[in-house]
Amino acid sequence: MQIGLLGTVRTINPAVRPEIGAALPSGIELSAWPSRIGAFPATPVEMAMQAIGHLEAGLSAAEAGAHAAVIDSVADYGIDALRAALAIPVVGSGEAGLTAAAGHGRFAIITVWPKSMNFVPEQLLRQHGLEAQCLGIHNVAEEGVLDAIAGPDGYLNRINRADRSVFDKVLAAVNRAIEEGAQAIMLGCTCMSGMAAKIAANTSIPVINPLWEAAKMAVALAHSSDSTGIKTDRADLVRRMVNAVAGEVDENCPVCVAADEFD
Structure with missing residues (x-):
């Protein structure tokens, strides 16, 4: 298949x-x-x-x-x-990830992209009627990352290999979301799929990898x-x-x- x-x-x-x-x-x-x-x-x-x-x-x-x-x-x-x-x-x-996250109760979205790109998860939440169930969108990047996305040393490759400069910020955001009451975390980009298992191993609540779902x-x-x-x-x-x-x-x-x- x-x-x-x-x-x-x-x-x-x-x-x-x-x-x-x-x-x-x-x-x-x-x-x-x-x-x-x-x-x-x-x-x-x-x-x-x-x-x-x-x-x-x-x-x-x-x-x-x-x-x-x-x-x-x-x-x-x-x-x-x-x-x-x-x-x-x-x-x-997005649809599959939100469905899985919502099944755990209140959830937060952790994304490796800056706030200027929050129109993506915000639109998704509106479409599926889950705005109230989402505690918030946590951004771990500044706007400058959009200037150097591609290439061997680009931001997307750093995400793909779970570079410490990215992973540590993601984990810190996960912990903040837990402190705010999140019962699950949805990763806000499928580019985070490669680090999903590592994130899950370092936290106490379900981590939803939307691509896997x-x-x-x-x-x-x-x-x-x-x-x-x-x-x-x-x-x-x-x-x-x-x-x-x-x-x-x-x-x-x-x-x-x-x-x-x-x-």
């Missing part, structure tokens, strides 16, 4: 989310389908652009034989369009579905739209670095 991860950045870890694949049942293969739109979603404008990029990635994954698709972002880019376009199950990491749900849905491929007649039009901007590489965008390499 193949699960397509939409938006996964293969240049950061060519093994494709090994921390997720190792915990899934045998016979489950994860495949990465990067967005080809080179715009880091620092504002709602780029977020809307990434909805199209992830839609195209999902179309490609389904046509290549994926049995389910997971949006590798808590932003759940284009989830409604993806569900309308694909015949296979589509699971959003989405992957589990996708496997379960794929087992109960025999649908394949796509169900829209707009796939070619979507690809032409993406092709028109795919060469416009944002050098500070790890998503577009991956797209450029694998285009």
Whole structure:
């Protein structure tokens, strides 16, 4: 069974989310389908652009034989369009993560991104009616990290390898949330998936890895579905739209670095 991860950045870890694949049942293969739109979603404008990029990635994954698709972002880019376009199950990491976190009672969100990007979790909380149940969003980064995201020494790679400069701040934020009464923690970015187990081992309450929750749900849905491929007649039009901007590489965008390499 193949699960397509939409938006996964293969240049950061060519093994494709090994921390997720190792915990899934045998016979489950994860495949990465990067967005080809080179715009880091620092504002709602780029977020809307990434909805199209992830839609195209999902179309490609389904046509290549994926049995389910997971949006590798808590932003759940284009989830409604993806569900309308694909015949296979589509699971959003944000949706799955919030569902799991809410099941433990009051929860907090810990994110490695600065406050200017809180529009992502705030929108997610509104959409799912969980604003009151969330005790708060804890940001561990200053705005300056957005100036150096990509590259070997970029911020995203430091997150991926659980660099002490990032991990210690995350753990401190977790402890503050616990002091405020949080009964669970949801990680605010799927880029934190690699450090999820380490965070959980250093705290006393459940730590929700939204990507893991989405992957589990996708496997379960794929087992109960025999649908394949796509169900829209707009796939070619979507690809032409993406092709028109795919060469416009944002050098500070790890998503577009991956797209450029694998285009």
